[in-house]
Structure formats: structure tokens, C-alpha cells
Amino acid sequence: MFSIPGKPPVTITPAAEARIARLMADKQAGGLRIGLKKGGCAGMEYTMELAEAANPGDEVVEQGGARVMIAPTAQMFLFGTQIDYKTDLLDSGFRFINPNVTESCGCGESVRFAPLEGSAAQRG
Template sequence: MGARPRFAVMSLTEAAAERVREIVGDSERPLLGLRIGIKKGGCAGMEYTILPVEAPDAKDEKIEGHGATVFVDPSAVLFLLGTVMDFETTKLRSGFVFKNPNEVSACGCGESVMLKPADLAGASPAA
């Protein structure tokens, strides 16, 4: 019997990875990556958080993609399963965006979301 197959909680697009690498590279302090989480707030009920990581937390899920590293706060894992982190630039704004299958709704300004926990029965890797 081999090790149980693992799957990534979330993934990064090349654009998101490039921006993460820029943030890490431009930091005055040595950073390992960014920590992604969620907190209660905003008009839809929850907001994504993005914080610099100087020292890893053993409980975080480590996600690597396109030469960048992000860490997922353990309290956010069920809300982020299957999410794709992207970075977009438009005429009006630039920033990280999350394509999250667990999103139920979002506020009009796009700054907060309503999330449901992921359905773990459908997310299990095939045996």
C-alpha cells in the first residue's frame, strides 16, 4: 500500500504566481510566500485575507505553482477547496481574484463573498 494521494487545496495561475514572486522579491524582509485565509467581514459576510509569510506555520497547507508559494490558513481550507487564485489588471483596479467553487454569492463591489464549506464527498481523490 502506497501513500494516500494528496491534492492541492487551491491552485495559482501564472499571473497570480508572477505577482506573488514580485511581492516576495520586493519585500524589505525575507518572505517565503503569502498566506491566504478568510475572515468575517464585508457586506456579503466573508473576505479573503492575504498576508506575508516570514516563517511557516506547520498547520498551513503549502501550495506551490509556477515558482511561487502560498500557504493556506487551516481554518480556510474547507472554504477554499478547488479555488483558483488569479491576478487581474483592469482599467479601474488590479489585484488578486479568487475563482472559488464554494462561493454562494458576492457583494456588488466584489470585496466580500458568501462561502459554503466544500463538499468533501465530491472532493476525495479517486482510489
């Protein structure tokens, strides 16, 4: 929906691709659906769930054995995002490198985006 011909709406690093493919195989899922919900100290939180199939309106990105489905309400906020998977000494998990984020909380769990053009928040 919010795509540029020839350019995927999100990119997936090799580490994220491997982790998503493994989760899909382990749980016999059709893909990983990502989205956004209101919450957290910065205003929005990323959501992720394994799903059997894409819903109507989902934007689907397939890479190798990984399949990511982007919920329609999140597409404009996630366009240009890189999905990575990091394993550190104390934790591991998916990371979203999102150029649309204007602010994030200290813990990194929630984000804020610029108000949409023409929205009540932008008009003040």
C-alpha cells in the first residue's frame, strides 16, 4: 500500500531473516505480522505475532525463508524500517531501525512519530 515500485517497504537483515524463518518453522506459522499499538511512555509500541496467513490489506515482504506481514495501520509508520535481530550478553531480540521515529523512550520499548500531515496534532 505504501510502497515504491521495486523497493520493499521494510528490509530484513540476514540475522532477522534467519530468526523469523526459524520461528515460522518451529511454530508452523505462515509469517511474522508486525504492527503498532498505542502504549509506552513515548506513545507507540511495536507489536509482533506469528500468523497463519496474511490478512486483507497486509503488506507482505518475503526474503529467503522469512515472511513479514505489515498490518495496514502500521504501514505508513514502518516504511523504510530495517528489521534486525541481535543477540547480546544479557538479552536478544528484534530491533527496528526506523527512520520515521522522532523520539523513543529510555528503555527502547516505545516510540513517537511526527504528527501526520493535516492531523489535529499538527494543527495544534
